[in-house]
Amino acid sequence: MTKRLSLEGLRYAQAVAETHSFSAAAREYGVTQPALSNGIAKLEDRLGEQLFDRSTQGVTPTSFGLHILPLIQRALTEIDAITAEAHRLINSEARSIRVGISPLINPQLVARTYTAVRELPTAHDLVLREANMKELHEGLLAGELNVILIPAVKPLPHFEHRIIDSEPVVIVESTQDSTDPIELRETQHEPFILVPDTCGLTTFTNQLFETNDLALNAYSGEAASYQVLEQWATLGLGSAMLPLSKLSSPTAPH
Template sequence: MKGKPMAFSKQALARRLKLQQLAIFEQVLASGSISAASRELHMTQPAISKAIHELEEHFGQALLTRSTRGVQPTAFGSVLRKHCHSLMAGLRLLADDLNAWNEGVSGKVMVGTLLTAAAQVLPHAILRLRDIAPQVVVQVDVGVNEKMFPQLLRGEIDVVVGMIPPSGHLPELVHTPLLEDTLCAVVGRSHPLATLRRIRLEDLRGCDWVLPLSGSQAMRAADIFFQTIGMNRPTRTVESVSILTSLGLLVDSDMIALMSFNVARQFVQLGLISMLPLPQEVPLTQVGYTLVRGRTLSPATQRLLQALEEVALGRIDIHPTHKGIDAR
């Protein structure tokens, strides 16, 4: 195989080389002979010899020298062998990554969430997911359904976790309830109402409130809340979807905030806020996850949904009347 050395390019190598040929070449050198490689690869010796010959024809160079002691790489073969090691190692890593992805133990899940789920249900599910699939990356974006659902339909996020909308809303979406929640009124620990064991509507009127965003499903739930307790929607308000902003306003002022019971319960137990004992019970809402109907889910997303359902089954502990919560 003499003549002018052949010039190689990435495109030419990708077009003509076969990974199986390189794997055979590597195994022949690792085994020390064609006969030993045939046993390792469960191939006939002629098939192995043919693969080596095709490589030599492609490169225009001899790759092996044969002797009674077996086969050794030529100088050109040694160069090829070095890169074969890297290629085969890369293939093994690729196989591991693909298998991990198929099993849902790697990959990335994009989650849109509302405050109703962001403070407790979703974090517990993410922690459970990390126990079984620590390589999965979960990216969380907080907002309202009116923002999240269009992103979900565009494929920018994989699942929305939060308040389930009324039936008939966007037929392209399918909703799975996980648990029931309710809205409650909360204040900072130093608020004048925080120590009262009984709240009258007169105590609530004229106060400044932290409410959900206008036009959002959460605000529609807030309107039902006020109708239920016999109040008009307050006019002196701050609208926020940020739990940190809401907490900051409550701690540093005499504002009242509407908050998911499940969210508020955590901060009451931490001693940051107090829950007001309302004169009437308020309707329950459903919290769950939303997907695009018929869209194939990645294994990692399926794992997260499984974790959400497991967490919900172990955490259905809603008290609409707020009994058992220290409202002082």
């Protein structure tokens, strides 16, 4: 009898293919790295060949994996489509538009969304849900959300997406005495205070430094909110990067 493939193992393999890292894939799914590695090992055992080469340089698909991983991606897309379509059919008479919001999104964009729904020819209720990016992505996959508003810091395969807004990013420091623009390299003299990598801000900060070939000196601690991030930077614990709309006040030093 043919051995069945584990859906969990397939999702783990797709996550590793997208992140090129077992540890990053484990964080994305909220499991331990040994659990994820074990799931992929069982999948490879079922398939009869390794999907990934592991080395000190990182994780890359094997020649076998280059052929199989696109099939895994297509299979998972179809499986997720079953849930989404079932949810759509069950709620076909619903008059609600369910929108997921990242905490990093500008409140003005949320207000524009509300206005747009109010102006639709047919009356609809707007149901907002604020959550981290992983939960919003899962809600979209499950058909629980119609649209998600998130920062454009990582690809979302299988979904139509577009950039609809942008806003300035500012630096907060204890010595900030001007609102004049500064060069990114000028910020390297102090550590950067970061928040948990769930809303997209930390991903954006890392990508910004990497794109400009600069080393990010991360503060050894971690703030839990944008307000604390700003407060700690003002105290002099380090620098902080924030969207302008997330400052405690437009007149706050930045």
